[in-house]
Amino acid sequence: MKVTVFGATGVVGEALVPLLDEHEVTAVSRSPRADERTRWVVADAATGEGVTEALAGAEVVYYLVHSLGSRDFEEQDRVASETIASEAASAGVRQIVYLGGLGADDPDASPHLRSRRETGERLGSAGVPVTTLRAAMIVGKGSAAFETILGLVKRLPVMITPRWVSTPTQPIALDDVARYLAGVCGNEATFAEGFDVGGPEVMTYRQMIERIARLLGRKPMIVEVAVLTPYLSSLWLNLVTPVNASVARPLVEGLRNPTVAREERIRTLLPFGLTPFDEAARQALPAPG
Amino acid sequence: MKGWEASERVLESGGFESRQRVLVEDAVVEASEAGARVLGVTYWQAVDRFTRGGVRASWNSSGGKLRLLGGATLLTFAPAELAFTDGVVSCRHEIRGGLLALRAGGSVTLAQNPAGEQHELSVTVEEYLPRLATRVGAPWWTGTLYAKGQSPFHVAVSRRYFDLLIRKRPA
Numbered sequence: 001m002k003v004t005v006f007g008a009t010g011v012v013g014e015a016l017v018p019l020l021d022e023h024e025v026t027a028v029s030r031s032p033r034a035d036e037r038t039r040w041v042v043a044d045a046a047t048g049e050g051v052t053e054a055l056a057g058a059e060v061v062y063y064l065v066h067s068l069g070s071r072d073f074e075e076q077d078r079v080a081s082e083t084i085a086s087e088a089a090s091a092g093v094r095q096i097v098y099l100g101g102l103g104a105d106d107p108d109a110s111p112h113l114r115s116r117r118e119t120g121e122r123l124g125s126a127g128v129p130v131t132t133l134r135a136a137m138i139v140g141k142g143s144a145a146f147e148t149i150l151g152l153v154k155r156l157p158v159m160i161t162p163r164w165v166s167t168p169t170q171p172i173a174l175d176d177v178a179r180y181l182a183g184v185c186g187n188e189a190t191f192a193e194g195f196d197v198g199g200p201e202v203m204t205y206r207q208m209i210e211r212i213a214r215l216l217g218r219k220p221m222i223v224e225v226a227v228l229t230p231y232l233s234s235l236w237l238n239l240v241t242p243v244n245a246s247v248a249r250p251l252v253e254g255l256r257n258p259t260v261a262r263e264e265r266i267r268t269l270l271p272f273g274l275t276p277f278d279e280a281a282r283q284a285l286p287a288p289g
Numbered sequence: 290m291k292g293w294e295a296s297e298r299v300l301e302s303g304g305f306e307s308r309q310r311v312l313v314e315d316a317v318v319e320a321s322e323a324g325a326r327v328l329g330v331t332y333w334q335a336v337d338r339f340t341r342g343g344v345r346a347s348w349n350s351s352g353g354k355l356r357l358l359g360g361a362t363l364l365t366f367a368p369a370e371l372a373f374t375d376g377v378v379s380c381r382h383e384i385r386g387g388l389l390a391l392r393a394g395g396s397v398t399l400a401q402n403p404a405g406e407q408h409e410l411s412v413t414v415e416e417y418l419p420r421l422a423t424r425v426g427a428p429w430w431t432g433t434l435y436a437k438g439q440s441p442f443h444v445a446v447s448r449r450y451f452d453l454l455i456r457k458r459p460a
Contacts, residue, residue, distance in 0.1 A: 107456040108338070166347040168330050202326060204348055258330045262457075263319040 001186050002057050004028060006045055006084065007064030008038075011142040012099060012181070015174050016062065019182035028054045045080035048087070055091040060185050063098045063123055066116075074115045081122040089126035095191055096123050097184055099177070102136040102170065102196055103257040113257055120194070129191035131184045133177070133266070136198065136259035137208075139280040140174025146284060149205070153213045153220060164255035165206040165222065170198035173280030176272075183270040190269070198261030200274040205255060212281055290451060292409070295444050304395055304416035307440070309447035312407045317454050320378050325371035328399040329380035331457060332412070335450035352385065363389045366397070376403040384417055389439065391418040399450075410454060412447040 001023045007013045008027035017027055017038060026039050028050075033040045043050030045065050055061065063084055066077060088096055103109060104117035124130040137145040180197050184190040203211070206222055213220050292312030300306055318324035333346040336355070344363065346353050355364040364387035372379045379400040385393045395417035402409045421435035 105457055107453070166345060168348070196323070198323070206347070207349060258334055260326060260330050261323045262327050264321050264323045265319075 001059050002026070003060045003062065003185060004054055004058040005062040005064065006043075006054075007062070007066075008040075009033070010064055011140055011174065012138065012177060013062070013064045015140065015178035016064070016181050019178055020185065023060075023185065026054060026058065045084050046076055048083045051083060051087045052091070055087050055093065058088075058091060058093050060095045060097065061088050061093050061128075062181065063096055063119075066119075074111060074118075077115050077119050078122060081119045082125065085123050085126040085128065088128045093128050095186060096128050096130045097181060098123050098130055098132045099181065100132050100134045100194075101259070102134045102198065102261065103259040104134065105262075106257045109257055124192070131187075131190040131192075132194040133180055133184070133197045134194060134261075135172050135177055136169045136261075137171040138174050138177055139171045139199070139277065139284055141284045141286075143174065143284070146171075146281075149209060149212060150285070153209055153216060153218060165209070166204050167255055167258055168202055168204055169208070169255075169259045170202045170261055171208065171277060171280075172197055172199035173275035173277075174284070175280075176274050179272065180266060180270055187269075195266040195269075196261035196263050197266055198264070199277060199280070201277050202260055203277070208277075211278060212285075215278065215281055215285060290448065292407075293448075293451075295447070297440060300416065302416060304418055305414065305422065306416070307414040307443060308411060309444055309451075310409050310411040311451045311455075312404060312409055313455060314407055316378075316401060316408050317410065317457075318378055318401055320373045320376060322371050322373065324378050324401075325373050325380045326369070327457075328378065328401065328454070329369045329371075329382070331454045332380075332397075332399050332446075332450045335453050336446050338453070339446050339449045353382070355387065362387050365390075377401070389420055391420045394418055410451055412450065414443070 003020055003023045004026045005013055005017060005020070006028045008017055009029045013027070017025060026041055027033075027035075028043045029040055030042065030044050032042055041050060041054045043054040045051060061084065063081070065080055066073070084096070098120050100120045101113050101116035104113040106113065109117065120130060120132045137143070139146050176199065177197060180195075209220070209222065290311045292310065295309045297305065297307040318327045337345040344355060344357055346355050350368070352368050353366040354362050355366070357363055365385040367383035367385055370381040370383075372381070377400065379398055381396055381398040384390055384395045384397065396415050398411075398413045398415070400411050400413070402411065419435050419439060421439055
């Protein structure tokens with residue numbers, strides 16, 4: 001099958017592309033790249049430049065693009081998803097696979113989560129069936145949310161945390177998300193369907209911080225306060241973690257929403273043993289030394 | 290909200306039983322562990338939203354605490370018992386103590402049950418011994434805080450919970 005992957009240079013895209021080796025893959029990047037095993041093309045979903053060429057002959061399109069970090073990320077995501085939707089329809093694409101966010105159906109969803117939901121809806125607006133996988137935090141090297149938590153744990157012996165540390169979440173290993181994404185490729189049972197993809201454990205962010213700390217041999221003191229706003233939190237994260245405030249803020253706003261799987265149909269459709277959180281986190285930690 | 294009913298009674302054991310329910314056309318959660326968990330997650334989210342973060346639950350592997358302004362522990366709970374059999378999906382928390390409990394005992398159960406062509410969503414508190422309720426032999430007014438405060442608060446949270454659960458249902 002001919003498959004085009006938008007966002008192939010991102011954390012999830014890089015994990016996914018090797019799993020699609022039975023297909024004829026076109027990986028899309030905004031700047032030229034060279035790789036003997038993969039065909040790379042230059043295109044930009046936000047401007048539409050090169051998108052027609054990238055989609056030529058494609059049967060399945062992966063949409064792993066987001067504009068987090070831009071001031072107007074909601075508008076940019078809107079434009080990019082509409083571009084892909086209409087171009088995919090014109091190219092005769094049979095399926096668009098989209099990685100959205102758990103908790104996006106919450107009526108009080110944060111702008112980031114709301115944007116993830118709208119992106120999925122817009123991808124389907126031109127008639128191509130969309131398969132949406134909804135994930136909470138992805139535990140993997142380079143994942144912005146995971147790196148934020150890791151940065152906090154590594155740098156702070158005492159953490160003043162906002163209320164979101166008590167919010168339940170269901171983090172999933174990067175490899176497991178990639179496996180689910182690859183598994184739905186061309187699978188007609190998943191066309192125009194959405195699936196929650198949760199990890200094997202539900203925990204609060206506080207528990208997550210404590211477990212990562214344990215893996216790092218640390219024991220931070222966590223003090224929960226009610227008055228730390230998302231804005232102040234993001235400035236604080238900008239100061240103490242490698243994650244930029246413009247990325248941290250929408251992420252932090254989203255942390256007030258529980259991100260727990262509502263259903264587990266995907267586990268019947270694509271059964272495999274999910275990676276335990278500690279193992280996924282250990283793999284994502286930087287090598288010692 | 291369709292089929293709204295709320296009731297409360299004192300059992301022979303002295304424990305309180307309180308129940309609120311609504312009816313929905315379609316199931317709002319799947320009959321699975323994930324579905325049962327969503328009932329619990331949404332209920333505690335409703336408590337948080339209703340009190341604007343003033344009262345919220347925090348959890349670890351040994352159970353949960355319902356805290357007022359991050360300080361006073363109002364109630365403590367055992368970890369959730371999730372069940373899904375014969376179309377009944379439930380999340381039950383045993384009450385272990387806290388300022389609002391006279392002693393450990395009783396439970397809160399959040400459930401979705403088939404009800405003919407429809408589904409019933411319910412919140413049931415059983416065998417709970419509220420510290421604020423009137424005790425045998427005590428003047429009637431000693432139970433005012435429960436009757437005028439805690440009990441209506443609980444009913445209002447249940448309404449908020451049903452509303453949130455129904456609105457959260459994926460399209």
